[in-house]
Amino acid sequence: MAGDTPHSVVQVSNLQKKYGSTTAVDDVSFEIHTDEIFGLLGPNGAGKTTLVELLQGLRTPTAGAATVLGYDIQDDLYAVKDRIGVVPQSFHTFERLSVRENIALMRDLYSDPLAVETVLDRLDLDDYADTAFGSLSGGFQRRTGIAMALVSDPDVLFLDEPTTGLDPAARRGTWQQIDQLPALGTTVVLTTHYMDEIEALADRVALMVDGGIRAIDTVAALVERYAGTVKINVTLPKSTADGDDQIMTTLRQRARETHQPDSQEMVGIFDDQQTAQKTFSDLHGIDPNYSIELVSAGMEDVFLEVAGSTLDTAGNRR
Numbered sequence: 001m002a003g004d005t006p007h008s009v010v011q012v013s014n015l016q017k018k019y020g021s022t023t024a025v026d027d028v029s030f031e032i033h034t035d036e037i038f039g040l041l042g043p044n045g046a047g048k049t050t051l052v053e054l055l056q057g058l059r060t061p062t063a064g065a066a067t068v069l070g071y072d073i074q075d076d077l078y079a080v081k082d083r084i085g086v087v088p089q090s091f092h093t094f095e096r097l098s099v100r101e102n103i104a105l106m107r108d109l110y111s112d113p114l115a116v117e118t119v120l121d122r123l124d125l126d127d128y129a130d131t132a133f134g135s136l137s138g139g140f141q142r143r144t145g146i147a148m149a150l151v152s153d154p155d156v157l158f159l160d161e162p163t164t165g166l167d168p169a170a171r172r173g174t175w176q177q178i179d180q181l182p183a184l185g186t187t188v189v190l191t192t193h194y195m196d197e198i199e200a201l202a203d204r205v206a207l208m209v210d211g212g213i214r215a216i217d218t219v220a221a222l223v224e225r226y227a228g229t230v231k232i233n234v235t236l237p238k239s240t241a242d243g244d245d246q247i248m249t250t251l252r253q254r255a256r257e258t259h260q261p262d263s264q265e266m267v268g269i270f271d272d273q274q275t276a277q278k279t280f281s282d283l284h285g286i287d288p289n290y291s292i293e294l295v296s297a298g299m300e301d302v303f304l305e306v307a308g309s310t311l312d313t314a315g316n317r318r
């Protein structure tokens with residue numbers, strides 16, 4: 001099959017990639033839909049980069065098959081190279097050229113590109129058009145990378161860890177730029193280890209651990225399935241050595257399930273707000289010295305349930 005815009009931009013079937021004895025991608029199958037932001041979430045070393053490199057035709061699979069825009073990644077991908085944009089994890093370009101010059105240089109490689117001004121405008125880069133790439137902040141360098149990948153007007157854009165190393169304001173700015181892309185006709189494949197990035201942007205997300213995809217759905221559906229709707233976090237007072245007291249026992253009895261990230265903390269997962277609310281006030285009644293919080297469940301809880309661990313800010317499992 002080739003040519004027209006399919007409902008699925010990417011179709012992956014039993015794809016596997018081994019490096020010697022390391023299986024980086026382990027028999028994965030999934031689809032990416034047209035005009036969605038598809039998140040690939042997992043710790044460092046999970047195989048995310050290898051998987052997207054396979055989909056970009058940069059590596060050869062050990063087994064299995066995949067198509068991008070209907071074209072086989074091993075045989076035909078060259079035919080759609082103009083329709084695929086890539087912003088790699090550590091993006092760099094000509095330091096002394098301005099933002100406009102860097103975009104124009106990339107534009108020259110394509111037969112039917114967007115105007116440079118259109119891309120500058122879409123990425124809110126007009127005020128920096130004449131600034132040298134090397135003088136930009138990390139956030140604006142990343143944004144220039146996205147602009148250079150978008151000048152070919154691709155149908156699908158791969159973004160690998162687009163906000164790693166950026167400050168909170170720059171991250172939010174980058175999110176706004178990414179969020180508008182599906183409405184402009186670009187499907188986004190977003191690789192990240194940040195839970196909040198997935199919650200902010202992804203229409204659907206695949207959780208990748210040790211080369212395999214452990215769960216795949218919308219964030220809301222995953223939270224409902226794996227994390228309940230609400231949770232109670234209990235932190236013991238510093239002076240208390242043993243967490244197994246009345247508070248912990250009550251939480252264990254009432255919650256659908258509990259996790260204990262360390263000896264001073266316990267997390268209870270609840271399926272309904274009412275039971276959680278009642279438990280919350282009962283726990284306060286037992287001992288007001290404990291720190292007890294009632295919070296909505298999110299991707300972090302999903303990840304904990306599916307992978308048995310959570311991730312630190314550097315993307316390592318803990």
Ligand SMILES: Nc1ncnc2c1ncn2[C@@H]1O[C@H](COP(=O)(O)OP(=O)(O)OP(=O)(O)O)[C@@H](O)[C@H]1O
Pocket residue numbers: 019022023024042043044045046047048049050051315
């Ligand atoms: N070129 C290579 N040769 C040998 N092993 C590799 C190579 N590239 C990756 N690996 C191994 O494959 C596994 C998956 O790595 P990969 O970089 O795809 O994961 P990742 O989820 O993208 O992690 P990160 O976010 O750290 O890049 C790891 O065990 C890694 O050490």
